[in-house]
Amino acid sequence: MNELNRRDFLLRAGTGLSATWVSANWLAILSAATHAHNAAKAQTPPKFEFFNPEEATEIEAIATRIIPTDETPGAREAGVVYFIDRGLASFGVEDQKTYREGLPELQARVSEMFPSVSKFSGLAAEQQDAVLHSFDERSDSPRRAFRARPGAQNFFETLRQHTIAGFLIDPDYGGNHDGIGWKVIGREREHMFQAPFGYYDKDYPGWQPAAKEAEKK
């Protein structure tokens, strides 16, 4: 793509940006967009590096209760399990132990609460939530007395944070597949924005000194 074509591309891609504004900030926009594009290209195709397929199923099942799929997509559609897997093999190596030890403890709680079931993924959604509430220290739900499982509690908290991060991270950095998390929270996936930004500044008449404001009353 030569520079001129790229500019056309950006003009089309950057919805709501005026041509004058883009042209005034052209170099900066190009460098930012190219940079992001290169980062996106560097992503590897989804393939598990840390989890085995069975673990991945369980992790995804838990992540799906942390950010469920309802009228809008959730952790599953955002590919959070892939983000976590890659994270544990790279920046989050020190959390590997938390996952290795915590997941079996969590599964033990599943059998404690629902003796006929051995896997989290085998429970109905409400049952899954009940298991997770039993680890959530700050949960309001009534809790039965269970054997303390600090490993699983720590694991749940870590997985909660990783799921949220994988859902909301800039899609150029290995999670938030297709910008799904940002669509859910209403964040446009652009690398640059032009005023007006929101409802309250769209009709702002420009700065006026307070004295004039007082006269208007």
Place this chain on the structure above:
Amino acid sequence: MTVHQPRYKTSDEVDFVIIGSGAAGGILAKELSTNGFRVVVLEQGPYLTEADFNHNEIEILAQDKLTNHPKLQPNTFRKTPDEKAKPQRALVYGRCVGGTSVHFTANFWRFHEIDFIERSKIGPIAGTGFMDWPITYADLEPYYTKVEWEIGVSGLAGASPFDPPRSKPYPMPPLPVKSSGVIFERAARKLGWHPFPAPMAILSQARAGRSACVNCGFCLGFGCEVSAKSSSLATAIRMAERTGRCEIRPNSYVHRIETDANGRATGAVYFDEKRNTHLQSAKAVVVCANGAETPRLLLLSANKQFPNGLANSSGIVGKYLMLNSGGVVTGQFEHPLNDYKGFAVSRVLHDFYELDPQKVGFYGGGGLDARFDFTPISFAFGGLPPGTPRWGKDFKAALAHDFNRTMEIFCHGTSLPLENNSFSLDPDLKDAWGLPALRLTYKDHPDDLKLGNWMFARAHELFDAAGAQKKWSFPVGEQQFAVHLLGSCRMGNDPKTSVINSDHRTHDVKNLFLCDGSSLVTSGRGQPTMTIQALAFRAGDRITGLAKRGEISA
């Protein structure tokens, strides 16, 4: 790093070695090299540039790519000197070329006249080290103007009736207003207050080969990919490099200033990236390592001649630390603000800059700003109202509804200088290089806490006037975490109650200068970087004068 830099040998006795390349160090590197001196800047962090910056919240916010690392550089904290300090992360600062100015919010108010003479005006405050500065606002005014024009500050002169006098307007208009700014402005005016466009060290127009802000939304905490944020990296460091007399040497962790038998500084000892030790010789040493690392370096440099640490005959190196009081009140509105777009702050007000202690019952003053400084992940962890579920369907629904409808009012205020509040060397904990870790001792003065609560009440009033659907804040508590690192090697005329004189020269060592947040005598009302940079420009003039008159080497 496209500009050719000189490579000095460590045995070359350069004119100045500057320790730290941040807000102050960058300006001093630029000023001293421009004035013809040979300068080496030793920066403990890496030399990152625009190409290294990104929007990766994990890398930047969770892994401290741009900041001091809690594992390599652990800290301890205690409230008072009679306690044993416990390991806990106690401060954050920029650890890369450009320092904290790389990731800061870029709020760039000037201090007002009162900040320099407040002790004279209201009298002493028992139990504190409250004192006047040895310089006044008028002394600093030309340098505030220099900051605005040389590094690039956006703003509107005369928009605040409380602004101190200025010799020139801003070099460029304010940044666009955000929805948070409009809500703030309209509500504040209803209350009879005087909001104004925030002065920001972010370009509203392209300038000097740098782009205007493109409102990407990853600002506070992040490095700017398009050089619109006027960090030392994007401005002064590059000007210094262009002189051909300044070498920026990254990954150089200074841990000792050497002195000779005459009590003069001879250079700085540092670890390189491979932890080999070097001594960079210099005719004079300028420490701009920030309000925590500057006193730490002086204390680490203790020797037989200076048993309490270098330049510490007063015993107050590290003490009278001020962190600025304040906190945040958050509000939610009916319609989308989309405040994630753009820089953090677009409106400020200074109606409460100077409160009358007789009327309010405490010392202090402050400013309010309208902002949204969250990114998506940080919002999910810190931006939702108290009581929101932390996971599940309702959590997701809250995220989806609130992300675009939330704004914050940040309350910034004074801190009183207390002798007990300090950075010092922890007697037990070591950093990854085997050096004593930083220990923070801090307990806010009761007036600082009263001020915080008073300002919170104003922010709540403002949200009420604005018709916020929800608003909340957490009680103002004693601080245990330092961001603004002020006053720990303060300036003064009396060597018993200050560390440096008004030329930034230490009272004890003739060729040792300190300039950064540690130099401040009072805390201002928050937002210290503008003043730190004005001081650095002024220090550049003063030090150049001394050097040219032969008064440093004599």
